[in-house]
Amino acid sequence: MNNYKFLLVLTLFWGASINASENLSDAIKEINANVIFMRHALAPGYGDPDNFSINDCSTQRNLSATGVDQARRIGVFFRKSNVQFSDILSSQWCRCKDTAENLNIGKWEEFSGLNSFFEEHADRDKTLNQLYQKMNNLPDDKITLMVTHQVVISAVTNIYTQSGGVVLYNSKTKQSREFNLD
Numbered sequence: 001m002n003n004y005k006f007l008l009v010l011t012l013f014w015g016a017s018i019n020a021s022e023n024l025s026d027a028i029k030e031i032n033a034n035v036i037f038m039r040h041a042l043a044p045g046y047g048d049p050d051n052f053s054i055n056d057c058s059t060q061r062n063l064s065a066t067g068v069d070q071a072r073r074i075g076v077f078f079r080k081s082n083v084q085f086s087d088i089l090s091s092q093w094c095r096c097k098d099t100a101e102n103l104n105i106g107k108w109e110e111f112s113g114l115n116s117f118f119e120e121h122a123d124r125d126k127t128l129n130q131l132y133q134k135m136n137n138l139p140d141d142k143i144t145l146m147v148t149h150q151v152v153i154s155a156v157t158n159i160y161t162q163s164g165g166v167v168l169y170n171s172k173t174k175q176s177r178e179f180n181l182d
Contacts, residue, residue, distance in 0.1 A: 024081040024179060031175045033168035034138050036085075036145050037153045041074070041102070042067035042163040043095040047119050054121070057094035067095070068102050070164045075103035077181060078145075086142035089134075091115050091149060099164075100147045114148035128155060135171035 027033075045061045053059045063071065078085075088108035090100040092115055100108040113130035115122040131152070138144055154160050157176035159167050169176045 022179075024078075024083055027177070027179050028083065028143065028168055031168060031170050031173070031177055032140065033170050034140055034143055035135060035169040035171050036143060037157065037167040037169055038074070038099070038145060038147050039150050039153055039161050039163055039165045040067075040091070040093070040095045040099045040147060041071040048121065052121055054092055060094050063095050063098045063102075067163065068098070071099045071102035072104065074164055074181065075105050078103065078105050083143060085145045086139070087144045088147070089114060089144065090147040091152070093149070096147045096149070105145075108147070111146075114146055114152055116149040116151055118149065118151045124155075127152070131156070138171050140172060
């Protein structure tokens with residue numbers, strides 16, 4: 001399949017409205033999740049360029065127009081689900097910060113414990129230690145949204161999710177499950 005056809009198929013796929021087949025609140029209650037991991041929205045490509053700099057978005061893989069739209073639609077879904085987030089945290093990568101911003105569901109802040117250690121741009125052990133320390137101190141009765149990368153989500157939950165994918169997680173029991181938005 002040539003690149004044009006691939007992008008057209010991808011655009012049509014992500015252009016579909018988000019209509020989860022189950023209720024998010026019920027899914028959260030099922031495992032008593034206090035964390036929702038979200039993989040950043042669609043940012044075409046693989047990894048980051050060799051000249052990667054965390055402080056320069058032009059040196060990173062960024063959201064496409066489809067990714068921006070995807071993040072906005074997921075934000076609408078979250079608002080309609082009436083799930084209240086006590087905190088919204090984002091990796092320091094631009095594609096994650098742009099996802100958090102385009103969700104338009106509240107104030108968010110950067111958290112280096114969500115940074116990508118793919119291609120060793122961040123130290124894996126240090127990043128995960130920081131994330132686990134944060135999660136160990138989260139209350140059971142509140143929900144924190146964490147916008148991050150596939151490598152972080154899979155390291156914690158053993159679930160590999162697509163761009164814009166959501167994984168529910170209980171930081172006390174370590175139980176997790178993917179929540180399908182389509």
